[in-house]
Amino acid sequence: MPPSSMRAVTCTGPAQLALEERPIPEPGPGEVRVKLRGCGICGSDLSLLSIGYLGSRITPGHEMTAAVDELGEGVSGFAIGDTVAVEPINTCGRCHSCRSGRDAICPDIQFLGVHVDGGFADYVTVPSRRLFLVDARLPIEISALAEPMAVVIHALKRAQFSAGQRVLVLGAGSLGLLTVVAARALGAEDVWITARHAHQAALAEKLGAGRVYREPDATAEKLAVLGREHPIDCAVETVGGQAETLPLAVAALRPGGVVSIVGLFRGKLELDPFPLFQKEVTLAWSNCYEHPHQHTDFENAIQILTEHRGELGDITSHQLGLEEIQRGFELAADKRSGTVKVTVLN
Numbered sequence: 001m002p003p004s005s006m007r008a009v010t011c012t013g014p015a016q017l018a019l020e021e022r023p024i025p026e027p028g029p030g031e032v033r034v035k036l037r038g039c040g041i042c043g044s045d046l047s048l049l050s051i052g053y054l055g056s057r058i059t060p061g062h063e064m065t066a067a068v069d070e071l072g073e074g075v076s077g078f079a080i081g082d083t084v085a086v087e088p089i090n091t092c093g094r095c096h097s098c099r100s101g102r103d104a105i106c107p108d109i110q111f112l113g114v115h116v117d118g119g120f121a122d123y124v125t126v127p128s129r130r131l132f133l134v135d136a137r138l139p140i141e142i143s144a145l146a147e148p149m150a151v152v153i154h155a156l157k158r159a160q161f162s163a164g165q166r167v168l169v170l171g172a173g174s175l176g177l178l179t180v181v182a183a184r185a186l187g188a189e190d191v192w193i194t195a196r197h198a199h200q201a202a203l204a205e206k207l208g209a210g211r212v213y214r215e216p217d218a219t220a221e222k223l224a225v226l227g228r229e230h231p232i233d234c235a236v237e238t239v240g241g242q243a244e245t246l247p248l249a250v251a252a253l254r255p256g257g258v259v260s261i262v263g264l265f266r267g268k269l270e271l272d273p274f275p276l277f278q279k280e281v282t283l284a285w286s287n288c289y290e291h292p293h294q295h296t297d298f299e300n301a302i303q304i305l306t307e308h309r310g311e312l313g314d315i316t317s318h319q320l321g322l323e324e325i326q327r328g329f330e331l332a333a334d335k336r337s338g339t340v341k342v343t344v345l346n
Contacts, residue, residue, distance in 0.1 A: 035069040084133055090115075152178045168223075190230070224252065
């Protein structure tokens with residue numbers, strides 16, 4: 001039996017997090033209560049924290065791995081203790097987007113950790129269709145990568161990636177590094193990547209990137225020359241913010257190439273339209289993951305994590321307890337310290 005209360009993180013102000021005691025949630029019909037084992041800190045968490053999570057007291061966290069703790073009415077296919085990854089969204093299930101498996105663009109979407117309580121807690125309740133079984137032997141720090149890996153799988157789909165292509169990845173944070181792993185696992189001929197910090201560049205090489213370009217030396221002019229010699233079929237932008245990454249992607253792409261944009265940009269973008277026009281470049285925006293009836297992005301992500309577990313341990317650079325949540329966010333925000341991915345353990 002679980003205790004009568006649990007720990008949950010709340011945002012008490014801009015850049016301020018605290019633990020508080022809350023009642024343990026009860027699963028409703030079709031829901032499952034899970035006991036959190038680990039939850040990664042995402043770049044979007046850092047952005048939301050900087051503005052105080054819009055003044056709400058929602059528990060953040062969406063990169064979750066957990067154990068099934070209690071089944072709600074009507075739930076089947078899971079047993080108490082099963083290890084699961086959580087697809088952290090709730091959608092209407094009725095609109096055209098949901099019916100076609102494109103849940104992420106449902107007009108009524110709610111993200112766990114943003115609109116409703118998420119994974120920086122001891123327990124959370126989740127609709128059963130949002131849970132995916134994971135091999136219990138997979139280390140917590142790797143199974144907690146299922147959500148960002150699903151983001152990467154979807155981004156490659158949006159880039160119209162296929163085996164044998166050459167891929168350019170903009171940014172060597174955890175999403176960029178996972179893109180290297182996924183593209184190679186799915187049959188890329190070669191993967192290039194840009195990296196700001198030395199530890200990111202070293203890890204990208206270790207994970208199999210064929211070429212690593214250190215910023216700010218990665219210029220549009222240099223990539224254009226290299227792209228003419230070794231044309232890039234598709235690019236995945238993972239930085240966002242105020243980064244000037246899209247001109248780099250366009251410069252390196254072959255005519256007819258595709259840029260998949262995962263990074264969340266802030267404000268307006270300045271982009272010369274002529275190179276896009278000249279090459280007929282497609283800009284494809286990529287918003288998290290799809291959930292079709294077969295072969296969901298999460299299932300594909302878990303398969304890659306399982307098959308490539310031996311390569312992935314270094315992506316999680318720091319593991320901290322839930323009581324160290326404030327320090328975890330500070331580490332995640334400071335890439336100069338050698339941080340790649342911070343995972344909060346329960």
